[in-house]
Amino acid sequence: MTEEEVAVCIQRAARGEQDACRQLYQRFHGSVRRVAFGFSGLGPAEVEDVVQETFARAFRELPRLQHPRAFSRWLVTIARNHALALSRGERVRALAAEHLSREVEDIAPAVPPSLGVERRVAVVRALIEELPEGPEKETARLFYLEGELSAREIAERLGLGKSAVTMRLERFRARVKRELLARLLAAEVE
Amino acid sequence: MADTGRHLDAEGWRALQRKEPEAVAYFARHLAAPCDVCEEFLAAEQEEDALGLEALADEALGEAAGPAREDAVGWARLRRRLGAPRRAWLAGAVAAAVAAGLAVLVLPQVMRTETTPSQRIKGTVPLVLELAAMAKLPNGETPPVRDDTVLPPEAVVLLHYHSSEAADALLLREAPGLPTQVLGRYELEPGTNPLREGADLAGVSLEGEQGPVTLVLVAWPKGPGSREAVEQAAGQGAVPPDAVRARLHLRVDPGHAAP
Numbered sequence: 001m002t003e004e005e006v007a008v009c010i011q012r013a014a015r016g017e018q019d020a021c022r023q024l025y026q027r028f029h030g031s032v033r034r035v036a037f038g039f040s041g042l043g044p045a046e047v048e049d050v051v052q053e054t055f056a057r058a059f060r061e062l063p064r065l066q067h068p069r070a071f072s073r074w075l076v077t078i079a080r081n082h083a084l085a086l087s088r089g090e091r092v093r094a095l096a097a098e099h100l101s102r103e104v105e106d107i108a109p110a111v112p113p114s115l116g117v118e119r120r121v122a123v124v125r126a127l128i129e130e131l132p133e134g135p136e137k138e139t140a141r142l143f144y145l146e147g148e149l150s151a152r153e154i155a156e157r158l159g160l161g162k163s164a165v166t167m168r169l170e171r172f173r174a175r176v177k178r179e180l181l182a183r184l185l186a187a188e189v190e
Numbered sequence: 191m192a193d194t195g196r197h198l199d200a201e202g203w204r205a206l207q208r209k210e211p212e213a214v215a216y217f218a219r220h221l222a223a224p225c226d227v228c229e230e231f232l233a234a235e236q237e238e239d240a241l242g243l244e245a246l247a248d249e250a251l252g253e254a255a256g257p258a259r260e261d262a263v264g265w266a267r268l269r270r271r272l273g274a275p276r277r278a279w280l281a282g283a284v285a286a287a288v289a290a291g292l293a294v295l296v297l298p299q300v301m302r303t304e305t306t307p308s309q310r311i312k313g314t315v316p317l318v319l320e321l322a323a324m325a326k327l328p329n330g331e332t333p334p335v336r337d338d339t340v341l342p343p344e345a346v347v348l349l350h351y352h353s354s355e356a357a358d359a360l361l362l363r364e365a366p367g368l369p370t371q372v373l374g375r376y377e378l379e380p381g382t383n384p385l386r387e388g389a390d391l392a393g394v395s396l397e398g399e400q401g402p403v404t405l406v407l408v409a410w411p412k413g414p415g416s417r418e419a420v421e422q423a424a425g426q427g428a429v430p431p432d433a434v435r436a437r438l439h440l441r442v443d444p445g446h447a448a449p
Contacts, residue, residue, distance in 0.1 A: 012372075012424070015372070015427075016371070017372050017373075017374075017424070018269065018272060018373070018374075019373065019374040019375065019387065021268075021269075021272060022265055022269070022387075025261070025264070025265050025268060026258075026260055026261065026265065027257075029258055029261050029264060029265075030252065030255065030257065030258025030259075031248070031249065031252025031253060031258075032252070033258070034248075034251065034252040034255070035248050035252060048264065048267075051264060052264070052267060052268055052271070055268050056268060056271050056272070059272060072249050072252075072253075073242060073245035073246065073248075073249050074245070076245055076248035076249050076252060077244065077245045077248070079248075080244060080245075080248060084235070111246070115246065117249055117250060117253060120246060120247075120249070120250030120253075121250050121253045121254050123250065124250050124251055124254045125254060128254075144251055144254045144255060145254055145255055146255060147254070147255020147256070147258070148255075170233045171229070171233060173233070173247060173251065174229040174230070174232040174233035175224070175229055176247050176250065176251060177229075177232045177243055177244075177247045178221050178224070178225065178228055178229050178232055179221075180243060180246050180247055180250070181206075181217070181221055181232070181241070181243055182217070182218060182221035182222045184241060184243070184246070185206070185214050185215075185217050185218035185221065186218045186222070188209065188214045188218070189214060189215050189218050
């Protein structure tokens with residue numbers, strides 16, 4: 001689906017057209033599931049709950065979304081907050097609930113051209129490529145490039161504890177965040 | 191922000207959220223190279239994220255693997271949570287069996303068409319559109335559906351069309367006292383075919399319905415303006431009076447077991 005097709009789908013889905021909702025679900029369920037899969041404390045049923053809750057909420061509140069380009073970022077934000085609420089303690093659950101209540105307004109629609117989604121995906125792939133050969137690279141490759149296994153399943157495959165895999169994934173995600181933040185700030189400076 | 195050895199911490203993060211020029215300039219340079227200390231800070235969830243960094247990262251990480259496989263089960267589960275009327279899609283062996291059943295269902299008495307003069311361009315043959323259907327019942331039976339057939343709400347109506355030429359079409363649902371609802375857009379091929387969405391057989395679930403329900407297939411011969419006509423009709427949520435259409439009138443009765 002092109003960006004334009006996604007935008008049209010979002011407009012139709014906001015009017016309650018279910019074939020549009022179906023197309024959006026099929027286009028984005030992988031990204032939403034990947035967010036939930038990163039939480040090794042969540043079992044398969046809970047991951048599915050995150051996916052379901054995320055899309056149910058998104059479709060319900062779609063008419064409030066003012067910028068179709070922010071749709072995907074909005075979805076993963078909802079997913080992360082749901083996953084956090086399911087997997088963490090009371091304080092984080094309260095924080096996630098607070099985020100859930102205001103996430104529609106909070107997603108900034110404007111992203112500089114240097115941070116378009118294709119450019120960011122290229123950054124992710126390059127960062128994986130740059131990792132030295134070893135378990136760290138293998139974990140990131142299995143989770144983010146093959147995109148089929150959960151953190152739990154990767155732990156089983158590599159014969160590691162769940163926390164070890166989660167730690168590697170969090171470390172890699174932080175590296176991605178650092179690289180993206182640097183580019184975001186550089187765009188501000190320019 | 192003169193301290194060139196400074197790393198990200200709560201204070202620096204807040205300065206970035208406020209887009210303080212000095213902090214932005216400093217960390218734009220500092221974070222351009224790997225920094226274990228700053229990455230450790232970024233690994234933790236931050237309460238404030240006005241820059242939308244978490245979402246930027248998650249979106250990119252989620253897209254890195256490319257398109258995900260179709261998730262028919264997840265969608266079916268989600269669809270049940272969304273409002274009626276509900277659509278249904280059959281795939282695989284069930285779809286093949288039902289499609290085979292539909293193929294022998296092309297009977298004049300179950301085909302309905304309404305053509306209107308405005309679709310007929312002088313000197314050309316008008317678009318002929320016909321609609322047939324069968325119902326997939328909970329017991330696995332797939333009886334043909336004729337006009338005014340009474341069906342249980344557990345039934346899924348599977349549609350079959352005959353079009354004299356390629357057309358862009360819209361499927362709508364009408365029910366007394368309710369706004370007309372767009373169920374889907376389709377590209378019709380010439381001939382007699384099941385209504386499909388990709389590899390799946392498209393149908394209409396009657397779950398949540400009660401009383402009279404009319405399914406309307408509205409079509410425009412493929413050509414300049416046909417897609418625009420579909421979008422215009424979809425936007426208005428109405429059956430245009432000048433379009434070629436085929437209707438199927440049904441009645442949904444919760445106490446009814448089978449036609």
